[in-house]
Amino acid sequence: MRTAYSVETVRAAEAALMARLPEGALMRRAAAGLAVACGDLLRRNGRVYGSRVLLLVGSGDNGGDALYAGARLAKRGAGVRALLTAPDKAHPGGLAALRAAGGQVLDGADGLGVVDLVVDGITGIGGRGGLRPEAAALVAAVTAHGHGAPVLAVDLPSGVEADTGQVNGPAVRADATVTFGTYKPGLLIDPAAGRAGALRLVDIGLGPDLPEPPDLEALQYADVAALLPVPGAESDKYRRGVVGVVAGSERYPGAAVLAVAGALRGGAGAVRYVGPGAGAVIARYPETLVHAGPPARAGRVQAWVVGPGLGDGSGAAEAIAGVLAADVPVLVDADGLRQLDAEAVRLRSAPTVLTPHAGEAAALLGVAREEVEEGRLAAVRELAARFRCTVLLKGSTTLVAEARDTPVRVNPTGTSWLATAGSGDVLSGLAGSLLAAGLAPRDAASVGAYLHGLAARRASAGAPVSAQDVADAIPAAWRDVRDG
Known part of the structure; x- marks a missing residue:
């Protein structure tokens, strides 16, 4: 599992570790890991000896890390030059080490010539509000002269917010980022994550000083595999769980089909559909149990999914209210969110999962x-x-996220091709089925998102994909996770 910690927590851990180490030892550890990563990138297109490395150096510790790493590369025969955004504030020890190893400090970005690697050490985890104008101009000039050289960020791309993932101004767009001790939230959350490129974590010994729980966590294959429901020898379809799906309308019958498609592949033993799309559902999935409604009379379920394609009629409002009144976990999506009674959700004794996209979340919060x-x-x-x-x-x-104080989970799977009509309906059915199969709400949502994103990658393989394609690929994604 990948974990991430806030700037405040990282700084406290670094201070505790530095108190036990000789002066400068922590920076040397970071610089050694950074130099190795730089060497790996350079060897992909040639070799370290004779390569041309440009350091963008700010006034903080990240600039010091870059300078010490540059000194190591210079000792291995690389031509290393440094551009300083604040010459009078650059790390003195790092500057001395670079010059002693044969590196150069440049006066400006003019006449850079060919560059094989750019190392971004302008700002660190304490940076706020984007790059300052002088630094932004320097980055623009280097980019213009860099001839497509890869950019490696030190700890995180300069200009992004480490704690939030926000980008509030000009920022570096890196091809790779080397981060030290632990991941930072901004490396895992867009829009900042989209500027970080490939991530590499360098262990500098912070582990014993990092508290539990972390601020963020991202599940990996092994974590998801451990949560997948597996029927036992005595299981039948009812013991495995029944998920109820209230979705679709005369205008949007496809939403019912897609939500059921996800639900059938999510680990529950049976899917019970309630709504006007029964004909379309049965035509595609004859194994579905259908009922005209209302949900309270449809039969027993272990979890409900409500909302996809319901529309905004009075029947939809009644169905949503009826589902929320049930004493089982409920997942609310799409049209269910638009007609949501916030107080009814807060008063529920059983768990509730809401699955909004950004527009629906904005409406629920009353913001843009x-x-x-x-x-x-x-x-x-x-x-x-x-x-x-x-x-x-x-x-x-x-x-x-949960209301209680647990780490926010970040889903690492998916593809931009997943932005297609109906994909959210599939996710709702999938996560709801995992709820019915017995997973806790946070786990059902996290595992559902993980499998959904992985299925989209498999189905797409870099090409356009439909929601039904994603649903069809879920079993293969499940097997991928199970088999590691």
């Missing part, structure tokens, strides 16, 4: 969509606290 997209972490935490439930915020970075 842009505010949610730019501050996804704050938005998902606020939604979970306000509604006292579990919230899965969909998007380029899907986040799962």
Whole structure:
């Protein structure tokens, strides 16, 4: 599992570790790991000896890390040059080490010539509000002269917010990022994560000084595999769980079909459909149990999914209210969110999972969509606290948060091709089925998002994909996870 910690926690851990180490030892550890990563990138296109490395150096410790790493590369025969954004504040020990190893300090970006690697050490985890104008101009000039050289960021791309993933001004776009000790939230959450490139974690010994729980966590294959429901020898379809799906309308019958498609592949033993799309559902999935409604009379279920394609009629409102009155876990999506009674959710004794995209989250919070997209972490935490439930915020970075003080989960799977009509309906059915199979709300949402994203990658393989394609690929994604 990948874990991430806030700037405050990282700084406290670094201070505790530095108190036990000789002066400068922690920076030398970081620089050694950074130099190895630089060498690996350079060897992909040639070799370290004779390569041309450009360091962008700020006034903080990240600049010092870059300078010491540059000194190591210079000793291995690389031509290393440094551009200083604040010459009078650059790390003195790092500057001395670079010069002693044969590196150069440049006066400006003119006449750079060919560059094989750019190392971004302008700002660190304490940076706020984007790059300053002088630094932004320097980055622009280097990019213009760099002839496509890869950019490696030190700890995180300069200009992004380490704690939130926000980008509030000009920022570096890196091809790779080397981060030290632990991941930072901004490396895992868009829009900042989209600027970080490939991530590499360098262990500098912070582990014993990092508290539990972390601020964020991202499940990996082994974590998801351990949560997948597996029927026992005595299981039957009812013991495995029954998920009820209230979805679709005369206008949107496809939503019912897609939600059921996800539900059938999510581990529950049976799917019970309630709504006007029964004909379309049975035609595609004859194994589905159908009922005209209302949900309270449809038969027993272990979890409900309500909302996809319901529309905004009075029948939809009654169905949503009926489902929320049930004493079982409920997942609410799409049209269910637009007609949601917040107080009814807060008063429920059974768990509730909300699965909004940015626009729906903005409506629930009463803010502009842009505010949610730019501050996804704050938005998902606020939604979970306000509604006292579990919230899965969909998007380029899907986040799962609970009202109680547990780490926010960041989903690492998916593809941009997943932004297609109906894909959210499939996810709702899948996560709801996992709820019915017995997973806790946070786990059901996280595992559902993981499998959904993995299935989309498999189905797409870099090409356009439909929601039904994603549903059809879920069993293969499940097997991938199970087999590691």
